[in-house]
Amino acid sequence: MDKWTPEDVWERIVAAANVERALPDPESRFRVPHSGGWPGFPSDPEESYGYNDVKVRVAPAREAIDGMSQVWEWLDWLALPPKRALFLLAAGVPAKKIARKLGVNRSTVWRMKQRALKYISDVLNKTA
Numbered sequence: 726m727d728k729w730t731p732e733d734v735w736e737r738i739v740a741a742a743n744v745e746r747a748l749p750d751p752e753s754r755f756r757v758p759h760s761g762g763w764p765g766f767p768s769d770p771e772e773s774y775g776y777n778d779v780k781v782r783v784a785p786a787r788e789a790i791d792g793m794s795q796v797w798e799w800l801d802w803l804a805l806p807p808k809r810a811l812f813l814l815a816a817g818v819p820a821k822k823i824a825r826k827l828g829v830n831r832s833t834v835w836r837m838k839q840r841a842l843k844y845i846s847d848v849l850n851k852t853a
Contacts, residue, residue, distance in 0.1 A: 729849040731842035734799070735815070741796035742815040744785045799845050807841040810834050 771777055785793075800808045806827055813823045814834070824831045 729846040731839070731846050734842050734845045734849070737792065738796055738800075738811060738815045740789070741793040742812060742817075744789045744793040746816065747782065747785045748790075749782070749784075799849075802845065802848060803841050807837040810837045811841050814838055 769777075800812065803811070806829075810823050810827060813826075814820065820831045820834045824834045827834070829837075
């Protein structure tokens, strides 16, 4: 890439958030309440005959996971509040919730995003 723009950086961060959402959660098996030795059973007769919708999770490609790792390196260049705000916005969390969590105004969250994107693109352009 010739020159990085904040929009290019934002697209990569959103893609990384989507990849992270698509990855399986290794801790999920510990969060399931223990139900004894019996396997789970369908509570609805339609579920037992397969009339419900099938949920298919497609594992992301290796290149996408590599791109996500690269974005995590970029986010390490930032302080913690802008890093959180940027990744939560990319994951689709509303700015109002992020602002409440960080204890700032909604417009401050958007300014954090713009400054962080500008900073990352400037660093990437200097190293390229």
